[in-house]
Amino acid sequence: MAGEINNLYQFGEFRFDGGKQKLYRQDELILLSPKAAELLHLLLERQGEFVSKEEIFARVWADTFVEDGVLTQNIYTLRKILGSDSDKQPLIENRTRRGYRITVPVRLVEKDTNQIAKAKTNGSQEPLEDIIAEVHPSTLAANQPANLAATQPRNGKRLSLVLLGSAILLMTTGFFGYRFFRPQILSFFRKPIEIVKFQSLTNTGDIWHLTLSPDGNFAAFVRGKAIYLKDITTSQEIKLEIPNASSFGALQFSPDGKFIFFRSTFVLRKEASILQISRFGGETKLLAEKTWGSFGVSRDGKQIAFVRNVAEQAKQILTIKNLASGEERELLAVNFPEMFLFNCAPSWSPDHQKLAFVVESFTSRRTSLFVVDQASGQKEEIKTSLRQFEQVAWLPDNDSLIASASDGGKFFHLWKIFYPDGEAQRITNGLNSYGKISLSADGKKILALQIAESSNLFIAPQENLYEQKQITFGNANNVGQTDLDWADENRLVYVSYTEENPVANLWSMNLPDLSRRQLTANTDFHALAPAISADGKAIYFTTSQSPLVNIWRMDANGGNLTQITDGKESWRMFPQVSQDGKFLYYIFRNPEGGGIKRLNLAENIEETLLERGAANPVSHLSLSLDGKRLMFVNWANKVGGDDDESNFQLGIVATENPCEIKFFDVKLANFAMEIAADGKAFDYLSWEKGKTRILRQSLEGGEAKEIFSLPQERRIFNFAWSKSGKQLAISHGHLYREAVLLSNF
Numbered sequence: 001m002a003g004e005i006n007n008l009y010q011f012g013e014f015r016f017d018g019g020k021q022k023l024y025r026q027d028e029l030i031l032l033s034p035k036a037a038e039l040l041h042l043l044l045e046r047q048g049e050f051v052s053k054e055e056i057f058a059r060v061w062a063d064t065f066v067e068d069g070v071l072t073q074n075i076y077t078l079r080k081i082l083g084s085d086s087d088k089q090p091l092i093e094n095r096t097r098r099g100y101r102i103t104v105p106v107r108l109v110e111k112d113t114n115q116i117a118k119a120k121t122n123g124s125q126e127p128l129e130d131i132i133a134e135v136h137p138s139t140l141a142a143n144q145p146a147n148l149a150a151t152q153p154r155n156g157k158r159l160s161l162v163l164l165g166s167a168i169l170l171m172t173t174g175f176f177g178y179r180f181f182r183p184q185i186l187s188f189f190r191k192p193i194e195i196v197k198f199q200s201l202t203n204t205g206d207i208w209h210l211t212l213s214p215d216g217n218f219a220a221f222v223r224g225k226a227i228y229l230k231d232i233t234t235s236q237e238i239k240l241e242i243p244n245a246s247s248f249g250a251l252q253f254s255p256d257g258k259f260i261f262f263r264s265t266f267v268l269r270k271e272a273s274i275l276q277i278s279r280f281g282g283e284t285k286l287l288a289e290k291t292w293g294s295f296g297v298s299r300d301g302k303q304i305a306f307v308r309n310v311a312e313q314a315k316q317i318l319t320i321k322n323l324a325s326g327e328e329r330e331l332l333a334v335n336f337p338e339m340f341l342f343n344c345a346p347s348w349s350p351d352h353q354k355l356a357f358v359v360e361s362f363t364s365r366r367t368s369l370f371v372v373d374q375a376s377g378q379k380e381e382i383k384t385s386l387r388q389f390e391q392v393a394w395l396p397d398n399d400s401l402i403a404s405a406s407d408g409g410k411f412f413h414l415w416k417i418f419y420p421d422g423e424a425q426r427i428t429n430g431l432n433s434y435g436k437i438s439l440s441a442d443g444k445k446i447l448a449l450q451i452a453e454s455s456n457l458f459i460a461p462q463e464n465l466y467e468q469k470q471i472t473f474g475n476a477n478n479v480g481q482t483d484l485d486w487a488d489e490n491r492l493v494y495v496s497y498t499e500e501n502p503v504a505n506l507w508s509m510n511l512p513d514l515s516r517r518q519l520t521a522n523t524d525f526h527a528l529a530p531a532i533s534a535d536g537k538a539i540y541f542t543t544s545q546s547p548l549v550n551i552w553r554m555d556a557n558g559g560n561l562t563q564i565t566d567g568k569e570s571w572r573m574f575p576q577v578s579q580d581g582k583f584l585y586y587i588f589r590n591p592e593g594g595g596i597k598r599l600n601l602a603e604n605i606e607e608t609l610l611e612r613g614a615a616n617p618v619s620h621l622s623l624s625l626d627g628k629r630l631m632f633v634n635w636a637n638k639v640g641g642d643d644d645e646s647n648f649q650l651g652i653v654a655t656e657n658p659c660e661i662k663f664f665d666v667k668l669a670n671f672a673m674e675i676a677a678d679g680k681a682f683d684y685l686s687w688e689k690g691k692t693r694i695l696r697q698s699l700e701g702g703e704a705k706e707i708f709s710l711p712q713e714r715r716i717f718n719f720a721w722s723k724s725g726k727q728l729a730i731s732h733g734h735l736y737r738e739a740v741l742l743s744n745f
Contacts, residue, residue: 008109009044011102012091014082016044023081030081033426035060036074043092047106052099073413073429075100196427197744201230201447205736206712208266209436211251212447212741216440218279219447220260221739222248227260229279232741240281250294250345253279255301255441261287268293268342269648271309288321293342298352305331305346305355311616311635314594316340318357320374331377336618337361337549337571337589343436347393347401356382356401358389369403371419384422386415390435396443402427404434404448414448414742427742435737446742455481455717455733457494459511462726465708471514480731481717483529487536487556489722492729493519495528504528506541508556519558529620531575532556534723540564540575540584551575551586565599565606572597576623576630585609585630585655587617594618596632596653610658615651620671623655624679625723629699630655631682633671634663650684652699664697666704672718677725683707685716692716692732 007018015024021037023030038060082091093103210221219230227248230237249263260279265272274291275284292309308317314336321328341358355374360367367389372379390404390412401417414427414434435449457480458468472479483495492509504526506519520527525544532539540553549571551564565572570590577584584599594617596610619633634651654660669687681698693709710716718731
């Protein structure tokens with residue numbers, strides 16, 4: 001070992017061993033992937049100098065083709081680990097056209113390992129960061145006495161007993177230590193996933209509901225109002241002819257690959273039937289009725305798992321059906337505001353004993369991963385470092401899953417999750433998200449929906465909504481997609497996300513100079529649904545900061561944060577404030593259902609406007625300017641036809657006479673809706689005829705009329721009229737959805 005040199009880099013509270021590619025925070029070992037370690041090593045070598053992107057790729061990913069997003073993701077991972085300096089600046093800085101650098105002083109320590117060991121033997125008081133040595137078994141053996149027996153005490157029996165007791169103690173300690181540290185031990189021996197092979201299967205940007213055949217040779221997906229089958233080997237693609245069916249969703253191959261199962265609706269948040277066809281099309285066969293969301297097929301093809309929606313009881317039931325006997329069994333129920341994630345199919349484990357599924361909290365917008373034993377109905381949450389889940393599927397080893405999930409950033413990537421300890425290994429990187437996933441039977445291929453999305457804000461005059469001015473730029477922050485409102489004719493309040501923080505926060509924009517101000521900076525809970533008082537001085541909004549979802553208020557600049565409602569038995573959300581400032585209206589819900597309440601702001605008295613049972617309000621309110629009508633999204637207790645978009649409808653109630661209530665069955669693209677300034681109609685967002693459209697519906701009935709639309713390649717996400725009705729703010733952008741095949745992971 002003479003002459004061996006360890007390159008030790010000291011920076012901030014960290015040490016990096018360049019020889020062993022290991023990072024320490026003081027005495028704690030921080031696990032890095034090999035590529036992240038190589039990247040950090042390169043930055044430390046340069047000791048504060050900028051390293052260009054080209055040099056990084058030449059050094060860290062030499063002779064390997066990877067996307068720019070791989071570097072971005074590794075930088076993001078290192079930034080999360082290293083944190084910030086005393087000035088709250090990241091330890092890794094990025095500058096356009098210059099590259100990346102370490103921002104704190106780096107000290108290189110070089111020590112001969114033999115000298116280090118000798119120094120420790122002699123009791124050196126040199127600082128710990130300057131003395132790091134590793135004792136090898138060969139070194140210990142070389143230092144043992146030549147004749148061990150000569151050093152033993154005469155009383156061999158006593159020594160034997162001592163050794164036996166020590167052995168028992170060691171074995172016992174080792175057994176319980178292994179059980180306690182099993183996740184860390186297994187994590188150490190798990191091989192990281194470094195390079196994944198990508199194969200693009202489509203290039204049209206309009207793919208939905210994909211699935212992979214068990215042998216990994218065919219892909220099926222929905223485009224428009226048809227199912228397409230693609231031979232991955234030859235790239236040949238055919239449109240399936242399916243009589244008496246015009247809407248398709250949640251595609252899955254049968255385990256033998258001969259059939260395709262699907263739901264008889266494109267939209268998953270509505271009741272529909274599960275049907276079966278040959279993989280080449282033809283007549284359909286009914287498998288199950290009145291199902292909600294996606295579904296899962298057991299590995300032997302004998303059972304399916306799906307969700308039943310019980311709207312009148314505000315609950316959902318995970319149900320198993322035996323396809324041979326037709327017998328159905330209720331396995332598990334969840335109550336609102338928790339719901340089964342509608343687009344995540346329950347996934348059967350290879351041994352058929354367990355089902356993995358995802359539950360979302362409708363109000364806090366959080367998702368959790370669960371596994372349920374299908375015999376006993378007992379469920380357990382799989383705790384991981386991931387914060388949001390989109391899809392999940394078991395791998396053939398029965399001990400791990402593939403998931404589409406986010407670890408805290410905006411983008412959803414593919415991860416391998418080990419069961420039951422929850423360790424997560426990243427499979428994909430980059431600036432795209434991954435949605436629906438489907439695995440081959442051997443687990444060696446993943447078909448995934450790759451999603452690229454962008455949105456910005458535009459302002460248009462009432463006279464010509466197509467004459468728009470763009471007021472935000474960039475494509476990373478989902479600007480105004482979920483919530484948008486006007487404070488006055490010159491100021492907007494909207495919700496935005498960032499790449500680093502997927503939590504919804506509130507921002508304001510001054511239109512004359514396009515200056516922006518962040519109003520909330522939450523990292524663990526959302527700020528949603530802003531409603532601004534008529535004078536523009538107060539902003540009411542929904543947040544999960546308190547134990548239950550409640551309504552808070554702040555000043556126009558984000559100060560004086562005050563909790564307004566304190567519902568201990570239910571959730572209060574989606575506020576609307578009357579123009580005279582007298583009433584604050586909001587939806588309240590508990591596990592039994594929902595209604596609408598209002599708070600007298602001057603007297604702090606809460607009263608019920610719409611009783612639970614008269615309707616079932618679930619989301620979003622819009623109050624007319626005269627305060628006489630209130631519109632809401634209603635959770636309809638109806639099956640509906642295949643042409644209906646979902647089980648949601650719009651309800652309008654008179655604030656002075658709550659018995660005067662009317663419902664409109666409309667095709668909602670999302671929950672963007674608003675009563676028009678004149679109070680005689682309402683506008684809503686719909687997806688029809690291959691494009692998103694803002695439609696205006698008269699309160700007197702009749703056919704809705706289009707007032708604005710965008711072609712298929714662009715997508716409207718949200719809109720809001722100014723209080724005068726003279727300006728329209730629109731959030732729109734692009735949404736591309738492609739099928740990609742992943743292997744070699």
